[in-house]
Amino acid sequence: MSTQHITLSKKLMSFADADTGSEKKGFVEAGDYSLLSSKLNFPSEDTDYAQIETAGGKVWICTRWKQNSYTQTHDSPARPSEDQPASLLDAIGAVSRINFDNDDKAVEESNLVAIVKDYDGFAYDLHHPAYPYDLKGVNLPIAPPKPKQNNCCTFAEGLIVKAWSDKFPDFEWNNHRHGQMMIFSTDDYFSPVTAAVESGMGDMVDDVEAAPAPWTLVQGWKSKKSDDIPGSMWSGGHTFIIVDHHPETDKILTLESNQAFGLNGVGFRKIGMASAFNHQPPANWWDLPGVWTWAQIKNSYKARAMATLKVKGRSWSGLS
Numbered sequence: 001m002s003t004q005h006i007t008l009s010k011k012l013m014s015f016a017d018a019d020t021g022s023e024k025k026g027f028v029e030a031g032d033y034s035l036l037s038s039k040l041n042f043p044s045e046d047t048d049y050a051q052i053e054t055a056g057g058k059v060w061i062c063t064r065w066k067q068n069s070y071t072q073t074h075d076s077p078a079r080p081s082e083d084q085p086a087s088l089l090d091a092i093g094a095v096s097r098i099n100f101d102n103d104d105k106a107v108e109e110s111n112l113v114a115i116v117k118d119y120d121g122f123a124y125d126l127h128h129p130a131y132p133y134d135l136k137g138v139n140l141p142i143a144p145p146k147p148k149q150n151n152c153c154t155f156a157e158g159l160i161v162k163a164w165s166d167k168f169p170d171f172e173w174n175n176h177r178h179g180q181m182m183i184f185s186t187d188d189y190f191s192p193v194t195a196a197v198e199s200g201m202g203d204m205v206d207d208v209e210a211a212p213a214p215w216t217l218v219q220g221w222k223s224k225k226s227d228d229i230p231g232s233m234w235s236g237g238h239t240f241i242i243v244d245h246h247p248e249t250d251k252i253l254t255l256e257s258n259q260a261f262g263l264n265g266v267g268f269r270k271i272g273m274a275s276a277f278n279h280q281p282p283a284n285w286w287d288l289p290g291v292w293t294w295a296q297i298k299n300s301y302k303a304r305a306m307a308t309l310k311v312k313g314r315s316w317s318g319l320s
Contacts, residue, residue, distance in 0.1 A: 004073060005032050005035055005073065006034075006035040006073045008029075008032075008033065008070065008071050009030055010247070011029050011248045012027065012071075012247065014028045014061050015059065015061070015062075016059070018043075018051070018060045019060075020062055020209050020211070025059045028059065035050055036053055037050070037051040038050045038073075043207075044207055046065060046066050046207050047065050047210060048064040049062055049063060065207075066098050066213070100310040100312045101313070103310050103312065105168075105200050105310055106312040107167045107311060107312070109311050111166065112160070115163060116266065119132060122143070122148045122155075122257070123264050124150070124258060124265050125147075126259075128146075128147070129149060129150040129153075129154040130146035130147065130148065135157070135158065135161050135173060137173040137174040138173065138177075149265075150266075152238050155256070156181065156217065156239045156256075159255075160196065161173050164201050171200075173199070177198075180192060180195035183219075189219075189221060189303075190219045192217065192219045193218075193219045193305040201310060203307060204306075205305075208306050211250075212306065212308075214244045214314055215308065215309040215311040216309065217241055217306065217307045217308075218242060218297075218301070218304060218305075219304065219306075220297070220300070220303065220304045221238075222236025222300060222302065239256075240256035242297075243268075243317050246286035248286075249287075251285075251286040251291045251293050251294075252291070252297060253268060253285055254269040255267075255268065255274070256268075256269060268281055270292055271288060271291060281317060283318060285318070
C-alpha cells in the first residue's frame with residue numbers, strides 16, 4: 001500500500017488541532033511530508049485541514065481556505081491522484097486567490113486607491129469627524145470649512161461608499177445606511193459590516209477565524225464594558241480594512257484611520273501614514289518590523305464581523 005504524502009509549496013503556520021485558534025506550533029517549511037489525516041470541509045465548507053508528521057511531531061495545517069489552496073497530496077512516488085478533491089490537488093502557484101474579476105458589482109482597486117489621497121491632512125478625531133466630499137443620500141459635515149479630521153467609521157464609509165457611488169449611478173445610500181456605518185443603534189454592534197453586505201459592496205465572512213481575503217472590512221470589539229450585564233455595550237471598537245494578508249509571515253496590511261500604531265489619520269498600521277508613502281504600501285511591507293499579524297488582530301479584537309469587499313484588479317499590496 002502506497003504512503004500518502006502532502007506537498008507544501010510554501011511555508012505555512014501549524015497548529016495543535018484542526019483549528020487556527022488552537023495552539024500554534026510554529027511554521028512548517030515548504031516540502032514533502034507524510035500525510036497522517038485530513039479533514040475536508042471542516043469545520044465549514046470553506047476550509048480543509050491536514051495532519052502531517054514533522055521533525056517536531058504531529059501538527060495540523062490549514063490546506064485550503066475557500067478558493068485558496070496551499071498544498072497538493074499524492075501517493076508517493078506516483079503523481080497526484082485524480083480522485084483527490086481539487087482543493088487538495090492545486091499547488092499554491094496555480095491557486096487563484098478569491099477575486100471578483102467577473103462580478104458586475106465589483107469596483108476596481110485603482111478607484112479605491114485614488115480616493116485615499118483625498119484624506120491627506122485629515123487628523124484623527126473621534127467626536128468631530130468630517131468628510132472631504134459629499135456622499136449621495138446623506139447630509140454630512142465637509143472639510144473644509146469643517147476641520148480636517150475623521151475617525152475609523154467615517155473613513156471606512158467615505159472610502160467605500162464613494163467608490164461604489166462613482167462606479168454605479170444606481171447605488172443607493174441613505175441615512176439608515178450612514179447610521180449603520182456609525183453604529184448609531186445598539187441593535188447591531190457590527191452594523192458597518194451589515195451595511196456593506198446589505199448594500200451589495202461585500203460578502204459576509206462566515207469564518208472570522210480564518211485568514212482574511214484581500215480587501216476585507218472588519219468591525220472589531222475588544223471587550224464588553226461588563227460581562228456581568230447581559231447586552232452591555234461593547235468597548236474598544238474599531239472599523240478598518242485589511243487590504244491583504246501575507247500567509248508566510250501571517251502579517252496583515254491594514255488601511256484605517258487611527259490615532260495609534262504610528263498613525264494620526266489614514267494609513268497602514270505600524271507602517272505609517274498613507275501620504276508618507278505616496279499612497280502606496282512599501283514594497284515587501286510584510287518584512288517590516290512591528291507590522292501586525294492576523295493572530296494579533298484576533299487576539300486584540302476578540303469579537304469580530306467581517307465582509308469581503310468586491311474589489312477587482314488587485315495589485316496595490318504587492319501580492320498577486
